[in-house]
């Protein structure tokens with residue numbers, strides 16, 4: 024589904040990683056760990072075509088990401104839901120409008136209306152639907168960001184530190200939601216510093232841990 028083949032990337036002429044290869048099979052669940060600055064966000068951005076490999080090849084759903092034109096990139100990215108580290112809401116829109124945004128900007132307004140209440144219930148935000156994002160707690164914002172990431176029914180969900188600013192109970196709640204998505208067949212990739220979180224993954228999900236450090240990706244992490 025998602026393949027990185029000998030990919031290199033760096034900033035300002037300084038390599039961050041070189042000749043990195045990775046394959047994420049459909050329906051798999053991976054955590055990406057590593058110290059701050061190791062390049063986790065950069066690796067995630069390569070996986071959703073927000074960055075292009077400087078060397079090597081990224082294949083998304085079987086297509087070479089470097090050969091896609093803008094329309095094809097947009098179509099491919101509709102199959103990928105991203106939960107950003109900082110959520111990235113539009114502050115003047117309500118929680119419900121933010122969650123529905125990927126559908127409404129695609130002109131699928133009726134679909135947005137149909138999906139929204141089920142999605143708000145799923146993430147436990149039905150009562151906050153008409154509030155502004157800045158009125159939500161950290162955990163509520165993260166759940167809203169997850170709802171927005173899945174409203175297009177993506178095949179692949181990428182989350183960058185989804186539990187970064189939330190307490191333990193809320194982390195568990197977010198992980199339960201991500202686990203449910205995996206059970207529905209979605210491929211999941213989560214970057215996190217939180218090793219405790221990884222250890223608590225519930226049985227029934229075979230998650231693997233990838234460790235990025237010093238430009239190398241260790242994929243030998245035991246299956247959880």
Ligand SMILES: Nc1ncnc2c1ncn2[C@@H]1O[C@H](COP(=O)(O)OP(=O)(O)OP(=O)(O)O)[C@@H](O)[C@H]1O
Nearest residue numbers: 034035039057058059060061062063064065066216
């Ligand atoms: N746009 C950019 N321009 C220049 N350097 C960048 C840019 N984005 C990231 N970097 C640098 O690349 C390195 C890796 O950044 P990245 O955000 O990918 O790491 P990370 O592992 O996700 O870190 P963290 O865990 O702190 O979020 C860092 O040293 C960062 O400063």
